Amino acid sequence: MTTVLIVDDQPLQRLGFRMLLESQDDMTVLSEATNGSEAVRLAAELHPDVVLMDVRMPGLDGIEATRRITAVGDRTRVLILTTFDLDEYAYAGLRAGASGFLVKDAQPEDLLSGIRSVATGDAVVAPSLTRRLLDAYAQHLPRPDTPTDGLERPDARLTALTDREREILTVIGLGWTNTEIATRLHLAESTVKTHVGRILSKTGSRDRIQAVILAYDTRLVNPS
Template identity: 45%
Template sequence: MEQDIRVLLVDDQHLVRHGLRFIINAQQDMKVVGEAGGGHEAVRLAAEIRPHVVLMDVQMEAGDGLEATGELLKVLPDCKVVILTTFDHEDYVYKGIRAGAVGYLLKDAAPDELVDAVRAAYRGEAIYRTAVASKVIGLAIRSTPSHLDSVKETRVNEQLPEPFTGRELEVLQQMAYGLRNEEIARKLFIGESTVKTHVHRILQKIQVEDRTRAVVFAIRNGFVK
């Protein structure tokens, strides 16, 4: 029998934690193993109980959730953090990805969507609602990468089992700008079938299943220019 997915809840509202606990503990394949009311407590507690998945609120008086995400993942790099918040803000999404979160859900998500997100995070998949992903892309378009981002892009590309070609990098960047295949083809003066081939190879090289996760990869690793 497979082990239960161990979940840590981080939220400064008792009522919210109670509702999340009820939903998660009702599932046969997961259980709440701890609760924290702030980011600082979450980092300390996670080091003790070693959860598989953390549901992390953003704005808490006892420690910011985004900062806590980065600190927690330094201690437990294999842990999966899903940002769960009422704030549908571009900056929160972007900073969450940068901190290492694998997902971002709003608290108005249906219970089924929540537990599916926990399972997906446990499998190492990225979870971003379409509307939120669009906000990330919009912010990425307006962001100017620093010199360090450019250095990071080169380093990450060199460390891939099969590095991106120059054309694949161009296609990946256009994907991050939200362009469809036919739009990328016009932009780069290549055929749409060629674009599809490049997209397929990009997904294979970074081992993701869809464009949204490829965009998350591109933003997190400094490929967006």
């Protein structure tokens, strides 16, 4: 059973989500929150599998609430809901630790599938859309510091990776799926999945979305 916390300041929106989720045999709504502060408190009390998080809310917004919820290191994962698929708030939400995002007018089956995917540790943003999102807001990424001796040093988050793992992290950042990686690098898909799992573990990335952000942060991938 997947447990969900609904966070939205619009009563009708919350009601719609609750009715949809409770129509499913494998989902249950633990509670609802009308703002970010309530979301943080309820997430700490109830430990839901997934927080369905609105962005624009009075008081503490969904971005800061996401940051506080994921910073605890609990199993709870956050699925951001936004009005537009290239909304900069969605980008900020991903960097705050969300496991993905969906637009509010997504089809019901897409929302349900997204919640199930997030609950099992997967990401719900298509790789191509992730790339487009990060390209659009790459100017928000901090510029790397230049060492005083002029010598470029590898990012500490990448030092534990093998050459193959670094290569795969790079193409994950480029938006390749596991199937594409397997085909283009002449690997078994099961081998690719193993590499991806090790990359997530070694870099401390919560999911594939965070691995893509890492690839951008460390300049393995540069904005197009």
